[in-house]
Amino acid sequence: xxxxxxxxxxxxxxxxxxxxILDGFSADFEKGSFTCILGESGSGKSTLxxxxxGLLLPQDGSxxxxxxxxxxxxxxxxxxxxxxxxQGNSLFPxxxxxxxxxxxxxxxxxxxxxxxxxxxxxxPLVGLKEDLLPKFPDEISGxxxxxxxxxxxxxxxxxxxxxxxxxxxxxxxTRDKLQLLVKDIHQKLQTTFxxxxxxxxxxxxxxxxxLEL
Ligand SMILES: Nc1ncnc2c1ncn2[C@@H]1O[C@H](COP(=O)(O)OP(=O)(O)OP(=O)(O)O)[C@@H](O)[C@H]1O
Ligand SMILES: [Mg+2]
Numbered sequence: 001x002x003x004x005x006x007x008x009x010x011x012x013x014x015x016x017x018x019x020x021i022l023d024g025f026s027a028d029f030e031k032g033s034f035t036c037i038l039g040e041s042g043s044g045k046s047t048l049x050x051x052x053x054g055l056l057l058p059q060d061g062s063x064x065x066x067x068x069x070x071x072x073x074x075x076x077x078x079x080x081x082x083x084x085x086x087q088g089n090s091l092f093p094x095x096x097x098x099x100x101x102x103x104x105x106x107x108x109x110x111x112x113x114x115x116x117x118x119x120x121x122x123x124p125l126v127g128l129k130e131d132l133l134p135k136f137p138d139e140i141s142g143x144x145x146x147x148x149x150x151x152x153x154x155x156x157x158x159x160x161x162x163x164x165x166x167x168x169x170x171x172x173x174t175r176d177k178l179q180l181l182v183k184d185i186h187q188k189l190q191t192t193f194x195x196x197x198x199x200x201x202x203x204x205x206x207x208x209x210x211l212e213l
Contacts, residue, residue, distance in 0.1 A: 168197075
């Protein structure tokens with residue numbers, strides 16, 4: 001059914017110079033699904049997420065978000081309907097934990113009270129305490145940074161959450177905890193998740209759909 005597709009990637013081709021990364025690639029992501037993208041290093045997983053997020057423009061083909069073609073005109077609005085956990089640590093170093101978490105809320109012009117309440121509500125979801133909020137990213141641990149990144153990606157209630165190897169730099173105990181947490185968040189929010197991972201067991205825990213690149 002056309003309406004149940006949150007993201008449609010249609011016939012996309014993308015090259016860096018003469019290196020073809022994606023060649024006529026298509027995929028649909030249904031509303032509320034959790035797709036894990038697997039594939040060897042360099043196969044184009046991060047490139048695909050960047051194209052969905054509008055950070056890269058394919059040379060051919062198109063991306064539709066809820067049946068709307070992603071265009072330069074609606075890109076900013078559509079990007080605000082997405083949350084994005086980038087590969088590696090991607091917090092803004094000059095912003096506090098709270099400011100990082102509330103980044104999209106602020107762009108959406110939510111009030112300070114709203115931001116505070118929303119972040120307070122989300123903190124327990126990722127097992128973080130309020131005393132972390134005034135700290136800067138270089139004052140917290142790797143696992144804490146990943147959790148902050150996850151809150152930043154979901155705080156504005158996006159329709160889509162894109163995650164690029166969000167747990168790869170973590171020890172196995174923290175990774176297991178965060179996997180369960182993300183699974184829990186997905187079940188609660190029914191958002192459409194697209195996550196890149198190198199780990200097939202991780203994909204099997206989280207995914208409703210698998211995509212091999
Ligand atoms: N900015 C760039 N300029 C030129 N080539 C690039 C650029 N970014 C990525 N590539 C190349 O494009 C290919 C796909 O990169 P991409 O980052 O999508 O891979 P990936 O599947 O996410 O890999 P990994 O699992 O290692 O993160 C790789 O061969 C990479 O070297
Ligand atoms: Mg990558």
